[in-house]
Structure formats: structure tokens, C-alpha cells
Amino acid sequence: MAERKRHFPVRKTVQGIWGLAQNGHLAGFLTGTIYAGPLKQFCVPGMNCYACPGALFACPIGAMQASFSARRPKFAFYVLGFLTTVGVLVGRMICGWLCLFGLIQELLYRIPVPKLSIPKKADRILRYLKYVVLVLFVVLFPIILRDEYGVSFPYFCKWLCPVGALEGGIPLVLLDETLRQAAHWLYAWKMLLLALCIAASMVIYRPFCKYICPLGAFYALFQRFSFLQLKVNQARCTHCGSCARACQMQVNPAEHPCSGECIRCGACVRACPHQALCFGMASQAKEARMKEAT
Amino acid sequence: MLRNKENRIRLLVLLAGIGMCAYGIARGEMLIVLRKAAAICLECCGIG
Structure with a gap:
């Protein structure tokens, strides 16, 4: 808080x-x-x-x-x-x-x-x-x-x-x-x-x-392809829903980090109790997701 | 592989954006914008 x-x-x-x-x-x-x-x-x-x-x-x-x-x-x-x-x-x-x-x-x-x-x-x-x-x-x-x-x-x-x-x-x-x-x-x-x-x-x-x-x-239209992306660390995410509750645009960032409705205000990043969300360049974000998937 | 493809698309879109912008400037579109923006836009105000 x-x-x-x-x-x-x-x-x-x-x-x-x-x-x-x-x-x-x-x-x-x-x-x-x-x-x-x-x-x-x-x-x-x-x-x-x-x-x-x-x-x-x-x-x-x-x-x-x-x-x-x-x-x-x-x-x-x-x-x-x-x-x-x-x-x-x-x-x-x-x-x-x-x-x-x-x-x-x-x-x-x-x-x-x-x-x-x-x-x-x-x-x-x-x-x-x-x-x-x-x-x-x-x-x-x-x-x-x-x-x-x-x-x-x-x-x-x-x-x-x-x-x-x-x-x-x-x-x-x-x-x-x-x-x-x-x-x-x-x-x-x-x-x-x-x-x-x-x-x-x-x-x-x-x-x-x-x-x-x-x-x-x-x-x-560019959210999915923009260089700046919201990064989700799946290893840290417990799906507690804190980020979704914090988002006033009614996005669930843990599930849809590239949503076209996200205005990237950062409320979800601050609300996450496990520091599972952060902003980063697209290549890094993808890299992190792939690393976690393996 | 996928990452490279996505990054290539991103880069292409970025270059396309810069290219379109440069082409628009080269053919004088900034003047159209200036003409419109430098006079009071009556439609925007709700007058005409």
C-alpha cells in the first residue's frame, strides 16, 4: 500500500x-x-x-x-x-x-x-x-x-x-x-x-x-506487437488475482498481459504481492515466458 | 525462432511507421495539418 x-x-x-x-x-x-x-x-x-x-x-x-x-x-x-x-x-x-x-x-x-x-x-x-x-x-x-x-x-x-x-x-x-x-x-x-x-x-x-x-x-491494435510489454513471471505468479482486482480497466494482466484494453498504468505491477509482473522490452518478455515454459 | 519472427515483425512495423511518416512529410501533409490546426476548428468547438 x-x-x-x-x-x-x-x-x-x-x-x-x-x-x-x-x-x-x-x-x-x-x-x-x-x-x-x-x-x-x-x-x-x-x-x-x-x-x-x-x-x-x-x-x-x-x-x-x-x-x-x-x-x-x-x-x-x-x-x-x-x-x-x-x-x-x-x-x-x-x-x-x-x-x-x-x-x-x-x-x-x-x-x-x-x-x-x-x-x-x-x-x-x-x-x-x-x-x-x-x-x-x-x-x-x-x-x-x-x-x-x-x-x-x-x-x-x-x-x-x-x-x-x-x-x-x-x-x-x-x-x-x-x-x-x-x-x-x-x-x-x-x-x-x-x-x-x-x-x-x-x-x-x-x-x-x-x-x-x-x-x-x-x-x-499494437498492444500485442509493441516493443514495450507487460512481463509475467509464471514461476512467481500464484494466480491470487491481486493484479486483476487492482486493474481499473478490468483486465486480468496475469492471463492477458497483451490485452488491448491495458493502458499500462502499472497498477497491477504495484499490486502484485509476489513481484511477478514488470514492464520490459518485448524480446526480454518473450524470453522470460519461454524460459518458464521449459 | 518465434521470438526472432515476432521481433522482425515489430521492427518491420516500426520501419513502416517511420517510412510512412517521412513519405507524408515529403508530400506536404504537414501543411494540411498546419492549415487545419492553425485556424479555430469550429466543428471541434461545436459551432459549425
């Missing part, structure tokens, strides 16, 4: 510092403008809306849709290559350590209200939703659904993303009179989504990450 208390703030600190660093254009929060300098052509690995007045970099999901929804759509080699590189290196560790919206959801979950337990079957089905969101709203709709002038939209950002509503919608509408006047039913819809997401985050651990986030879905 003492170990957990010592480690816990480390991840929160990293998440907080990263969140502040990528939203370091503080003047934007005073003037209601956004940063438009050269850094904006680079993507961050986690979700962070580029309409946020503080955002210094681009959101990869928004950037991907920008490529797909262009009047002459381009395959998003740059963004997909960047995300593939990050994904194959660390998998969903980005979700656990470098996502500001993940941190916000975690903090909301600490509010002492009764927590909701989703039935296992429903939870399993709902987890596939994020892959549907990725394929339809981020890739297919921006490419296919166009108006008579050939113009398309970033459909995920427009209809589903609560990050943009929180980081961009609220501060900009508060600070900019013109935007305030232009806000109508779509703004109300996004505020409703945000309110639902906030309410759900108080009773369910990271509901957006579990069920909706297309970036988490993309990184999840």
Missing part, C-alpha cells in the same frame, strides 16, 4: 506536466485566440484538441480527419505513420501516461460518489464501440460523406468528441463574442455529450477511453 502511495503521484505528475506542456500557450486563455505557429504542424501522441486556446500542437485524430476530409482527400501517411511508430513502441502506454483527457476522467472518478459496475457481457460488447468509431467517424465518413461541393467534415470532432467541447468549445465561446453568437444546437449537443461524459467518469473509470476513444482503439 505504501508502495502504491509513493508511485501513484508519479503518473499523475507526468500526466499533469505533459498536459500543461502541450497546452502552454497561456496567452490564448486570456485573449480567446489559438496558437497558429509552426509547432501546430506536429501531432501529440494523445488526445488534445487543437482548438484549445493553449494548444501548441495538433491532435492526431483531428489531423487524420483533416487529411481524409480534404477536398482532394489524401491518405494520411504522416499522421498514420506517426501513430504507428508510437503504437509499436509503447502501445496504449500513451493513454495511461500522456493523455490529458484520461487524467481528467481519472480525477473525476476520485469524486466520492457510488460507482457503477457495467455487467461483463455489456462491457465486452461496448469495448468494440471504439473500433467502430475509429473506422466510421475518423476514416470512412470524412472520405465518403461529402456535400455537393465535395466538402467533408471531421465527423468525429463534430459529433462525438467531448475533448474539443471541453478544451476548445467552452473557453473560446466564453472569450469570443462572435463565437458565442454563432453557437446553436450543435453546441448544445456537444455540451450535452460533455456533461454525459463527465457524469459517466464519476461513476465509471475512464468511460471515454474504454468505449469511445478512436485513438485508444488505434493504439490497442
